[in-house]
Amino acid sequence: MPRKDVHLRLEELKTDLTEIKGLEIAIGRIIEEEWAEPMGPTPYPSVTTLREWDQKLLKKYKPMYLPYCDSCCLCTMGKCDLTRGKRGACGLDMSSQQSRIVLLAASMGSATHTSHARHLVEHLINKYGTDFPLDVGKSVGIEVEAPLIRLVCGVRPRTLGDLEPILGYLESQITQLLAATHTGQEGNALDFESKVFHAGMLDLVGMEVADIAQISALGLPKADPEAPLAEIGAGTVDLTKPTILVIGHNVPSAVEIIDHLDKSGLQDKVEVTGICCTAHDLTRYDQRAKIIGPISWQLRYIRSGIPDVIVVDEQCIRSDVLVEAQKTRTPVIASSEKNCLGLRDRTDHEAGEIVADLVNGKDPGALLLDPAKVGEVAVRVAVGIAPQRTRFKAVPDIAETVKEAKRCTQCNDCRRACPNNMPIPEAINEAARGNINKLADLYDVCIGCDRCESACPNHIRVHTAIARAAEGKLRGERSKIRVGRGAIQDVEIRNVGAPIVLGEIPGVIALVGCANYPRGGREVAEIAHEFIKRRYIVVSSGCSAMSIAVEKDSEGKSLYEAYPGTFEAGGLINVGSCVSNAHIAGAAIKIANIFAKRSLRANYEEIADYIHNRVGAVGLAWGAITQKAASIASGFWRLGVPVVVGPHGSKYRRMLLGRRDKEEDWYVYDARTGGQVYTGPAPEHLFCTAETKEEAMVMMAKLCLRPNDTTKGRMIKLSNYIDMHRKFYGVMPDDLQQYVRRESEIPITMKDEIIKILKESNWQERPTPDPTLLLRMIGVRKAK
Amino acid sequence: MIRAEPWQTAEISGSMRAIPITKPDVIVAAIKRSRHPILIVGYEAVQEDSTEAKPIDYAIQIAELIPAQTVATSHIISEFARRGAKETSTMPILDIANRLKDPEWKGLDGKGQYDLAIFLGIQYNLEWVALSGLKHYAPHLKTISLDRYHQPHATWSFPNMTPEDWEHQIKTVVALLEDERHGS
Numbered sequence: 001m002p003r004k005d006v007h008l009r010l011e012e013l014k015t016d017l018t019e020i021k022g023l024e025i026a027i028g029r030i031i032e033e034e035w036a037e038p039m040g041p042t043p044y045p046s047v048t049t050l051r052e053w054d055q056k057l058l059k060k061y062k063p064m065y066l067p068y069c070d071s072c073c074l075c076t077m078g079k080c081d082l083t084r085g086k087r088g089a090c091g092l093d094m095s096s097q098q099s100r101i102v103l104l105a106a107s108m109g110s111a112t113h114t115s116h117a118r119h120l121v122e123h124l125i126n127k128y129g130t131d132f133p134l135d136v137g138k139s140v141g142i143e144v145e146a147p148l149i150r151l152v153c154g155v156r157p158r159t160l161g162d163l164e165p166i167l168g169y170l171e172s173q174i175t176q177l178l179a180a181t182h183t184g185q186e187g188n189a190l191d192f193e194s195k196v197f198h199a200g201m202l203d204l205v206g207m208e209v210a211d212i213a214q215i216s217a218l219g220l221p222k223a224d225p226e227a228p229l230a231e232i233g234a235g236t237v238d239l240t241k242p243t244i245l246v247i248g249h250n251v252p253s254a255v256e257i258i259d260h261l262d263k264s265g266l267q268d269k270v271e272v273t274g275i276c277c278t279a280h281d282l283t284r285y286d287q288r289a290k291i292i293g294p295i296s297w298q299l300r301y302i303r304s305g306i307p308d309v310i311v312v313d314e315q316c317i318r319s320d321v322l323v324e325a326q327k328t329r330t331p332v333i334a335s336s337e338k339n340c341l342g343l344r345d346r347t348d349h350e351a352g353e354i355v356a357d358l359v360n361g362k363d364p365g366a367l368l369l370d371p372a373k374v375g376e377v378a379v380r381v382a383v384g385i386a387p388q389r390t391r392f393k394a395v396p397d398i399a400e401t402v403k404e405a406k407r408c409t410q411c412n413d414c415r416r417a418c419p420n421n422m423p424i425p426e427a428i429n430e431a432a433r434g435n436i437n438k439l440a441d442l443y444d445v446c447i448g449c450d451r452c453e454s455a456c457p458n459h460i461r462v463h464t465a466i467a468r469a470a471e472g473k474l475r476g477e478r479s480k481i482r483v484g485r486g487a488i489q490d491v492e493i494r495n496v497g498a499p500i501v502l503g504e505i506p507g508v509i510a511l512v513g514c515a516n517y518p519r520g521g522r523e524v525a526e527i528a529h530e531f532i533k534r535r536y537i538v539v540s541s542g543c544s545a546m547s548i549a550v551e552k553d554s555e556g557k558s559l560y561e562a563y564p565g566t567f568e569a570g571g572l573i574n575v576g577s578c579v580s581n582a583h584i585a586g587a588a589i590k591i592a593n594i595f596a597k598r599s600l601r602a603n604y605e606e607i608a609d610y611i612h613n614r615v616g617a618v619g620l621a622w623g624a625i626t627q628k629a630a631s632i633a634s635g636f637w638r639l640g641v642p643v644v645v646g647p648h649g650s651k652y653r654r655m656l657l658g659r660r661d662k663e664e665d666w667y668v669y670d671a672r673t674g675g676q677v678y679t680g681p682a683p684e685h686l687f688c689t690a691e692t693k694e695e696a697m698v699m700m701a702k703l704c705l706r707p708n709d710t711t712k713g714r715m716i717k718l719s720n721y722i723d724m725h726r727k728f729y730g731v732m733p734d735d736l737q738q739y740v741r742r743e744s745e746i747p748i749t750m751k752d753e754i755i756k757i758l759k760e761s762n763w764q765e766r767p768t769p770d771p772t773l774l775l776r777m778i779g780v781r782k783a784k
Numbered sequence: 785m786i787r788a789e790p791w792q793t794a795e796i797s798g799s800m801r802a803i804p805i806t807k808p809d810v811i812v813a814a815i816k817r818s819r820h821p822i823l824i825v826g827y828e829a830v831q832e833d834s835t836e837a838k839p840i841d842y843a844i845q846i847a848e849l850i851p852a853q854t855v856a857t858s859h860i861i862s863e864f865a866r867r868g869a870k871e872t873s874t875m876p877i878l879d880i881a882n883r884l885k886d887p888e889w890k891g892l893d894g895k896g897q898y899d900l901a902i903f904l905g906i907q908y909n910l911e912w913v914a915l916s917g918l919k920h921y922a923p924h925l926k927t928i929s930l931d932r933y934h935q936p937h938a939t940w941s942f943p944n945m946t947p948e949d950w951e952h953q954i955k956t957v958v959a960l961l962e963d964e965r966h967g968s
Binding site: 064065066067068069070071081082083084085094413416417419421455518647648650651653655657659661688689690691692694695698699728729730731734 | 791792793794796797798799800826827857858859861862865873874876877878879881882883885886889890906907908909910913914916917919920921923
């Protein structure tokens with residue numbers, strides 16, 4: 001279907017109804033012809049179109065499988081024991097099973113973003129019309145408005161309506177990928193991996209569709225480096241006002257809340273607070289909204305009793321949100337078909353009737369599938385219920401916490417349930433003696449999963465006790481975050497394209513993903529600060545962008561206040577929510593297109609080859625949790641961009657690891673000569689895990705190295721790598737001979753020491769190629 | 785045989801589970817049988833503060849007594865140097881695990897693939913997945929977890945223990961290895 005097997009071409013068609021010029025229809029898809037850029041080789045790629053490219057990457061970065069269990073239990077012939085080379089009843093072995101699970105995860109993630117985009121686009125078309133123009137920053141000169149859509153689909157979307165066929169393509173492809181995971185379908189691990197990459201590529205497109213639609217129609221910041229600052233932290237909430245909490249990722253309902261407040265003149269009388277990406281997108285819409293924090297803040301904030309009504313949309317919402325809300329008698333409004341929470345669908349009921357039932361506690365919540373109705377009901381419920389809920393605005397007092405703690409038998413079940421192995425029994429023991437300080441200490445590391453409480457056989461409310469002990473910390477959380485700016489401007493790309501590709505800006509560090517941090521969110525902020533100070537470009541999104549806001553400089557300014565939001569060396573850019581991750585990939589693509597003048601249109605392999613060999617970008621998802629995080633990472637892998645995850649990320653079941661000791665893996669073609677040239681292991685991995693933040697930082701500095709680095713650029717990158725290695729490891733790296741290509745690349749201040757090391761390893765100078773993995777690129781650029 | 789459960793309650797591995805180390809002699813016997821052992825030590829080996837000595841100190845003693853090549857994962861290699869340990873390499877945990885599953889690997893010392901990998905101080909879940917990868921893909925390799933949390937994917941692992949009990953066990957391992965060295 002995605003191939004142009006059947007064409008209908010109309011040079012000019014005039015009828016009574018219309019006049020069409022330059023129209024080409026390929027199996028139901030409209031291909032625009034009035035675009036000077038010729039169509040590339042891979043428009044709307046099918047599942048196998050880019051398989052050859054994927055195999056090139058997978059040859060270098062072979063999967064290392066880390067099975068989570070020994071068996072497969074996905075069909076009734078199982079469970080099948082897959083240990084040590086055994087095959088299941090269907091014939092699948094462990095590697096294929098693991099890659100199949102990775103594909104399932106990536107497909108779930110991709111489906112989720114695409115479904116999000118579908119809902120958003122349909123809602124916005126319904127509200128603003130099919131012909132509503134897309135604009136992600138025309139006023140600041142953005143011409144490449146949708147780099148991913150151009151690259152993958154070969155089309156330029158102009159209106160909201162233009163996004164619908166793109167969504168159709170994504171949906172059909174995701175269905176194919178899901179089908180491939182069925183029993184008796186794909187059986188080869190590397191083919192599963194290729195499909196994982198495909199899922200990731202689709203995911204990036206789906207995210208781009210979602211974000212350019214909402215930026216355009218809702219008037220979110222349009223590639224603005226000086227996007228406004230918003231408040232973040234539970235301490236920013238005015239407790240005297242009725243408070244609404246929105247949780248999730250899909251912003252229309254939250255937008256309607258703001259609009260209803262404005263319409264009813266209540267904008268200064270009600271607090272609108274948010275958790276997770278809906279909060280990001282809401283502050284992009286209106287900076288009076290406040291971000292409470294990342295995904296892990298849900299329980300502690302709900303249990304604080306501060307929110308008077310909770311509105312949930314989709315993704316990353318606790319499944320027990322209704323149960324939790326009922327503990328503080330907080331009504332819940334569900335607003336997505338994907339997350340109905342068992343609530344009665346009252347979309348067609350009169351608003352006043354719903355409000356009365358929620359305020360009076362007749363119903364614990366309602367399912368409302370009309371964003372405008374959600375806006376009205378949420379506001380009216382908050383205003384109506386707040387005076388009645390004052391007494392719930394507190395977690396149990398310390399005396400009660402101490403009393404509960406005395407029930408503890410030190411069985412360790414809480415600790416054995418805790419993902420971070422926190423010393424909960426010791427803290428509870430201290431609390432039983434009246435000292436809650438150790439409980440308060442746990443707050444900084446706690447990811448808010450509540451497994452401790454669920455595991456406690458004595459029904460001690462462990463998570464609540466932690467939140468209570470750290471109430472001062474929660475109330476003290478107040479900082480500033482620059483709201484999601486959206487895309488990177490074309491002019492910014494022009495300014496930094498050369499220094500990035502030549503290596504003079506040592507790298508682009510993308511801090512993305514969720515909040516399953518091994519030792520608290522502050523580590524993300526520390527990582528960001530280290531790279532900003534070293535003049536890398538630091539880009540952030542989602543929960544990580546929120547965690548970065550925690551750190552403050554010596555003047556008490558958050559990093560977003562202290563550093564520019566420009567895509568430049570030393571800049572700190574918050575692109576926005578999960579779906580805004582598309583702009584990070586988009587920036588890398590635009591470097592190839594705008595700076596290097598590579599044709600973008602449906603030219604995936606060449607652009608990915610360019611990015612992989614030349615653009616020193618690395619992603620870090622320090623607290624990655626979800627299947628969406630898996631699909632986002634997969635999209636970057638297909639573009640050849642390495643991704644690092646924190647220790648919990650190893651649970652994704654496989655890494656894509658290079659072997660620097662295998663010289664034969666690190667040859668590229670020299671596009672000028674056609675010869676094969678050893679480049680050293682750069683970048684060394686495509687997907688890897690770091691145990692500590694120090695290891696992650698050194699890893700990322702090294703992963704910014706690229707075969708194309710100029711002498712000066714390689715020297716700058718090596719300076720940072722070596723300096724960070726010495727700073728955090730206390731010793732010199734042991735692999736310099738693989739990265740120093742010429743003596744002139746050795747950082748001057750370390751020259752003698754490094755030359756000595758190189759001599760000991762029989763190092764010899766070697767050339768810098770014009771690197772490519774694609775045979776067809778040999779001689780092409782020169783000829784042009 | 786004593787019943788050993790994974791430390792993290794939900795980490796149920798499956799059909800092939802570690803043999804619990806009931807007596808430290810088991811470890812010493814496995815080391816004696818090994819022709820080419822390697823010791824892999826992670827960040828938590830320098831974090832534990834409820835024992836008389838830190839796990840890294842015992843790791844250094846054990847490496848010297850075996851003797852075994854040591855790999856420091858994460859960023860703790862300088863802790864080995866500070867304590868006077870010799871010949872320590874550094875590599876991320878999954879990089880070393882990836883090499884350990886390759887029968888053709890020449891080893892860090894150029895003497896070929898290892899036949900015994902001993903782990904200590906790696907974050908529980910990270911060690912868990914690394915050991916799982918090795919269990920399935922490195923049939924030539926035996927693995928021992930010396931941590932105080934039971935690791936079901938290892939060949940041998942201690943059962944879950946208190947810091948005090950763990951320290952007693954690890955001191956016994958050191959003493960037994962010293963006895964071996966002195967030929968008693």
